[in-house]
Amino acid sequence: MGKQITEMLKGTLEGIVLAILSVQPAYGYEITQRLREQGFTDIAEGTVYALLVRIERNGLVEVEKVPSEKGPPRKVYSLNVPGREYLEEFWTTWGFLAERLGQLKEEGK
Amino acid sequence: MGKQITEMLKGTLEGIVLAILSVQPAYGYEITQRLREQGFTDIAEGTVYALLVRIERNGLVEVEKVPSEKGPPRKVYSLNVPGREYLEEFWTTWGFLAERLGQLKEEGK
DNA sequence: TCAACTACTCTGTGTTACTAGCTACTAGTA
DNA sequence: TACTAGTAGCTAGTAACACAGAGTAGTTGA
Numbered sequence: 001m002g003k004q005i006t007e008m009l010k011g012t013l014e015g016i017v018l019a020i021l022s023v024q025p026a027y028g029y030e031i032t033q034r035l036r037e038q039g040f041t042d043i044a045e046g047t048v049y050a051l052l053v054r055i056e057r058n059g060l061v062e063v064e065k066v067p068s069e070k071g072p073p074r075k076v077y078s079l080n081v082p083g084r085e086y087l088e089e090f091w092t093t094w095g096f097l098a099e100r101l102g103q104l105k106e107e108g109k
Numbered sequence: 110m111g112k113q114i115t116e117m118l119k120g121t122l123e124g125i126v127l128a129i130l131s132v133q134p135a136y137g138y139e140i141t142q143r144l145r146e147q148g149f150t151d152i153a154e155g156t157v158y159a160l161l162v163r164i165e166r167n168g169l170v171e172v173e174k175v176p177s178e179k180g181p182p183r184k185v186y187s188l189n190v191p192g193r194e195y196l197e198e199f200w201t202t203w204g205f206l207a208e209r210l211g212q213l214k215e216e217g218k
Numbered sequence: 219t220c221a222a223c224t225a226c227t228c229t230g231t232g233t234t235a236c237t238a239g240c241t242a243c244t245a246g247t248a
Numbered sequence: 249t250a251c252t253a254g255t256a257g258c259t260a261g262t263a264a265c266a267c268a269g270a271g272t273a274g275t276t277g278a
Contacts, residue, residue, distance in 0.1 A: 003233090004120065004124075004198060004199060004202040005120075005202050005205070005206070006120070006233085006266060006267070007119055007120025007123075007233070007234070007265095007266085008119075008120035008121055008202060008203070008206055009120070009206075009265090009266065010116050010117075010119040010120060010233085010234075010235095010264075010265050010266065011113065011114075011115070011116025011117035011118070011119060011264090011265080012116075012117055012206065012210070013265085013266075014116075014265090015113075015210075016209070016210070016213060019210075019213040019214070019216075019217050020213070022217050023216055023217060027225080027226095028225070028226065029224065029225050029226080030225095038209055038212075038213075039205070039209060040209070042267095043266085043267090044266075044267055044268070044269090045225090045226090046226095046227080046228080046266090046267070046268075046269080046270095047265090047266050047267060047268095049225090049226060049227065049228090050227090050228090050265085050266080050267095051265085051266085052226095053227090054264095054265090068224075068225075068274085068275090069275080070223075070224055070225090070274080070275055070276075071223075071224035071225045071226090071273080071274050071275060072224075072225050072226065072272090072273055072274050072275090073225080073226095073274090074224095074225070074226090075225085075226075087217075089113060090113060091214060093113040093114050093117060094117070094210060096114070096148070097114070097117055097118075097121065098207055098210075100125070100147055100148060100149070101121070101124075101125070101128075101203060101207075103147075104125060104128040104129070105128070105200060107128075107132055108128050108131050108132060108196075112264090115235060115236070115264085116234095116235085116264070116265070118234090118235065119233080119234050119235065119264085119265080119266095120233090120234080122234085122235075123234090136256080136257090137256070137257065137258095138255065138256050138257075139256095151236095152235085152236095153235075153236055153237070153238090154256095154257090155235090155236075155237080155238080155239090155257095155258080155259080156234090156235050156236065158256095158257060158258060158259090159234085159235080159236095159258090159259085160234090160235085161257095162258085163233095163234090177243085177244095177255075177256070178244085178255095179243075179244055179245075179254070179255050179256085180242075180243050180244065180254075180255035180256045180257090181241090181242055181243055181244095181255080181256050181257065182243095182256080182257090183255095183256070183257090184256085184257075
């Protein structure tokens with residue numbers, strides 16, 4: 001897969017992470033793990049942390065420091081109201097794109 | 110929609126254009142028009158031309174100059190064998206992503 | 219003490235779509 | 249003639265984003 005998925009993730013990875021957070025709050029390391037479980041095996045850790053910084057700066061999440069039994073304290077992220085609205089928009093945009101692509105794929109047969 | 114679709118198009122727009130070309134050869138201006146018809150109203154013309162240069166450089170298309178009745182000659186692009194293989198890969202990658210996202214969307218309800 | 223794991227941070231790089239122009243050719247109109 | 253609109257292609261500069269790769273910090277167990 002490689003390069004293609006990298007480019008496709010631009011713009012969608014943000015929505016994916018927000019969607020994960022909409023189910024329940026989580027911290028960076030945990031999100032990375034969950035992504036890997038879901039098949040996104042080659043997403044770099046650094047990428048997730050950078051993304052979290054970005055969505056925090058954009059005011060889409062609340063952050064809480066929680067001490068960990070192992071390692072340094074966790075930064076637990078949870079979606080706030082603007083975050084949920086943004087996620088809604090994301091699903092709308094994604095729906096549009098998925099529909100177009102689905103149609104194009106049919107035509108190509 | 111705006112910013113979200115812009116980022117989402119990164120990586121997918123290339124596939125979209127290749128998919129259009131897989132149905133039948135076309136030139137830049139025509140591709141832009143077709144994209145607009147399909148609802149991608151805010152894709153800039155310049156974007157399409159830049160993309161065409163890129164896929165030509167990457168050897169995914171053949172190019173033929175065809176005189177036009179109106180305006181300067183058209184550069185008609187058609188998919189070649191590597192292009193078709195690349196498009197196949199694109200659909201695989203897209204399928205993977207669409208499946209993941211579909212699942213995430215379900216979970217979020 | 220040192221390896222292994224957890225958790226987070228940072229810098230630089232490459233790719234990509236966008237903005238905002240430009241050139242060039244033709245046909246129709248004032 | 250001079251202009252406008254439509255067709256067709258091209259370019260330079262910019263912003264956003266995922267990645268590679270490295271580093272920091274804390275805990276546990278050999």
